Amino acid sequence: MNFESDPAIAAFRAEVRDFLSEQLPAEMARRTLRGYHALKSDMVAWTRILHARGWSAPHWPVEHGGPGWSPLQRHLFEEECALAGAPPTCTSAFSLVAPVIYSFGSEAQKRQHLPPILCGDTFWGQGFSEPNAGSDLASLRTRAERDGDHYIVNGQKTWTTEGHYADWLFVLVRTDPQAKPQRGISFLLIDARSPGITIRPIISIDDAHSLNEVFFDDVRVPVANRIGDEGQGWSFGKLLLDNERAFSAEVPRNKRMLARLKAIAGAQGLIDDPVFAQRIAEVEVELAALEWLTLRALSEHGSAAATAWPAGSVLHVLGSELQQKTGALLVEALGERGVVAYPEHHDAEAPPGYPPGPGFAPGVTADFLYRRAVTIYGGSNEIQRNLIARHWLGA
Ligand SMILES: Cc1cc2nc3c(=O)[nH]c(=O)nc-3n(C[C@H](O)[C@H](O)[C@H](O)COP(=O)(O)OP(=O)(O)OC[C@H]3O[C@@H](n4cnc5c(N)ncnc54)[C@H](O)[C@@H]3O)c2cc1C
Structure with a gap:
């Protein structure tokens, strides 16, 4: 599609193309264009290159590190990156959990999590689906029980994309089994290296490993890692899924x-x-x-x-x-x-x-x-x- 009649847009596209031709390593582009799942090393290296230019989070608000682009600029940037063979950044981090953190997280959560996402230091996995809770997500059963200033989490998530790369997981858990299904759910940020977490590969039909099962066995999670109030998790999860669909x-x-x-x-x-x-x-x-x-x-x-x-x-x-x-x-x-x-x-x-x-x-x-x-x-x-x-x- 040609927007080049607008000189500002033409200049923006040219700037992005110049950046890609100077900064995107040819080997990385060749690997990406083959169509296999991106290597973590490529995703991290590319995120760092983007970050150095201030472009790693095109759709984040400026105050959190976004470049302040219009929707059209973001679209053109993503198009140029895809055509040139740029690897993706961590979608679960940049597009899914970060908007929840900067919209609803505490100041401490924003300070802790947004900067390392922005520069590619932390990878995230999405722990929503369970073996019996996919389309009917509200029936999820992973349980989080309060123990002082911690939750004890037990249960299983599945299909966790890039879970084996993840430093952190954002997880929907049931904190109140008595409440109506949607009301008893909370949204937790869980350190993927916590004792009690086991991550096992699921090999997909393309014979590749990008998917995982994640098991939680008495995993202690600080209450301070909850986003918003207890029982509010469903509304954050829904917002996040709306974002996921929009992309x-x-x-x-x-x-x-x-x-x-x-x-x-x-x-x-x-x-x-x-x-x-x-x-x-x-x-x-x-x-x-x-x-x-x-x-x-x-x-x-x-x-x-x-x-x-x-x-x-x-x-x-x-x-x-x-x-x-x-x-x-x-x-x-x-x-x-x-x-x-x-x-x-x-x-x-x-x-x-x-x-x-x-x-x-x-x-x-x-x-x-x-x-x-x-x-x-x-x-x-x-x-x-x-x-x-x-x-x-x-x-
Ligand atoms: C490659 C891949 C990556 C994924 N990554 C993640 C991830 O990172 N994190 C995560 O949490 N989840 C992830 N998922 C899980 C994904 O969100 C679920 O697979 C999806 O929501 C469907 O749920 P399900 O697999 O349990 O199927 P089910 O809900 O059991 O559905 C089975 C079939 O029944 C149909 N169906 C179900 N209910 C209805 C209805 N009411 N009306 C009509 N048809 C219906 C469905 O369309 C489907 O065809 C991933 C899945 C895949 C395949």
């Missing part, structure tokens, strides 16, 4: 996937096949529509207009389904190489024991397989469709 259109990632699709279709001679070219065009048109919708949501954020439509749910459904559609085309474009799900392997060549070339094949099918999950996490698309129906039909 989930993933226009920058969709753009990166489309660029890769065009490159591979070009290399495979498919771009000259009118039927395949038309299917790429369809994806591109859907992406342009999604981008406009995202910009609309960004520009309405916080205003009365934002309540007129369930933007988070709509963007989640459209953005996740587009990723899956583009991913399927990518696999198809690879031809027979598409049946090989090269496991996570960040070196330049294919992993030992796998067919070597072409160089653009590794990562495509693994990413396609992992992205089956994008219509599940952050609240499944069935749940989003229920929310959309409730909004417009009052169903």
